[in-house]
Amino acid sequence: IAMAATRNVMRAVRVFEFGGPEVLKLHSDVLIPDPKENQVLIKVHACGVNPVETYIRSGSYTRKPALPYTPGTDVAGVVESVGEHVTAFKKGDRVFTVGTISGGYADYAVAAANKVFPLSDKLDFRQGAAIGIPYFTAYRALCQKGRAKAGESVLVHGASGGVGIATCQIARACGLKVLGTAGTEEGMNMVLRNGAHQAFNHREANYIDKIKVCMWMKGVDIIIEMLSNVNLAADLQLLSCAGRVMVVGCRGPVEINPRDTMSKESSIIGVSLFLATEEEMHECATAALDGIEAGWLKPVVGSEYPLEKVVKAHEDIIHCSGARGKMVLLP
Numbered sequence: 384i385a386m387a388a389t390r391n392v393m394r395a396v397r398v399f400e401f402g403g404p405e406v407l408k409l410h411s412d413v414l415i416p417d418p419k420e421n422q423v424l425i426k427v428h429a430c431g432v433n434p435v436e437t438y439i440r441s442g443s444y445t446r447k448p449a450l451p452y453t454p455g456t457d458v459a460g461v462v463e464s465v466g467e468h469v470t471a472f473k474k475g476d477r478v479f480t481v482g483t484i485s486g487g488y489a490d491y492a493v494a495a496a497n498k499v500f501p502l503s504d505k506l507d508f509r510q511g512a513a514i515g516i517p518y519f520t521a522y523r524a525l526c527q528k529g530r531a532k533a534g535e536s537v538l539v540h541g542a543s544g545g546v547g548i549a550t551c552q553i554a555r556a557c558g559l560k561v562l563g564t565a566g567t568e569e570g571m572n573m574v575l576r577n578g579a580h581q582a583f584n585h586r587e588a589n590y591i592d593k594i595k596v597c598m599w600m601k602g603v604d605i606i607i608e609m610l611s612n613v614n615l616a617a618d619l620q621l622l623s624c625a626g627r628v629m630v631v632g633c634r635g636p637v638e639i640n641p642r643d644t645m646s647k648e649s650s651i652i653g654v655s656l657f658l659a660t661e662e663e664m665h666e667c668a669t670a671a672l673d674g675i676e677a678g679w680l681k682p683v684v685g686s687e688y689p690l691e692k693v694v695k696a697h698e699d700i701i702h703c704s705g706a707r708g709k710m711v712l713l714p
Contacts, residue, residue: 401442453486454611
């Protein structure tokens with residue numbers, strides 16, 4: 384009887400109050416959720432960690448889940464069971480998600496069937512957990528909101544993290560001239576290996592001048608910005624006429640001079656994957672699946688943590704010295 388009882392429970396990270404990383408608590412007696420209509424239950428092999436999950440956990444983000452909750456959206460694993468009306472997946476299928484209902488920092492996760500996608504044998508589970516938010520956000524920023532065209536130039540500011548690498552790969556595949564910044568030599572090399580034509584160290588005092596020279600002082604057409612509270616004012620100086628800054632990440636306010644937008648008729652555009660319509664999400668998914676098939680979409684996995692070290696993962700994703708690929712949790 385004891386054996387039967389324990390089979391229905393799993394380990395999952397739970398958040399009972401908003402706050403610092405220490406509010407993430409690993410519990411080993413959480414009930415395994417049942418997939419309802421149009422839902423899929425996945426045995427989680429890896430789960431991506433995204434900066435936005437730290438903002439949500441702290442309570443500072445615009446979207447606040449009802450407490451208690453389990454964080455995590457990008458899981459990769461194997462279908463354990465499916466709810467009614469699910470025909471696209473069956474037990475044993477390898478899949479990845481771009482959203483979960485029950486939370487991905489766990490041994491099992493339930494997701495809506497329309498947020499679940501087949502995981503190619505070309506990628507392992509850790510790479511599968513690095514697709515969802517990073518590649519869908521990168522595609523949304525670059526193509527859906529940034530209206531990127533072949534022949535244009537893009538500067539990816541903070542290019543060595545999950546979204547940054549995804550943007551470099553997509554931009555290169557779409558025929559753009561790709562420039563990337565990173566904070567370490569290792570990060571810059573990673574950016575160059577993943578589609579950037581040139582890489583710059585954003586810790587160097589004169590790196591902006593180097594970018595201007597590289598672009599023959601014409602400026603760049605699109606900037607994908609991961610840390611707009613630090614870089615936005617400088618970004619406006621780097622844009623070409625009708626250039627646009629896509630704000631993907633921000634950790635606080637910033638002071639800019641709006642005149643800098645007038646002189647070039649440039650735009651600052653916020654990007655939020657949470658606001659994408661079902662149609663737009665389908666377009667992101669199609670682009671990602673095509674990229675995997677074609678072989679240019681290759682997620683780079685960085686730091687790996689067991690579920691027990693989730694607190695450290697949340698500390699490191701905000702405070703580490705330089706991103707190097709996508710951070711994942713391994714249940």
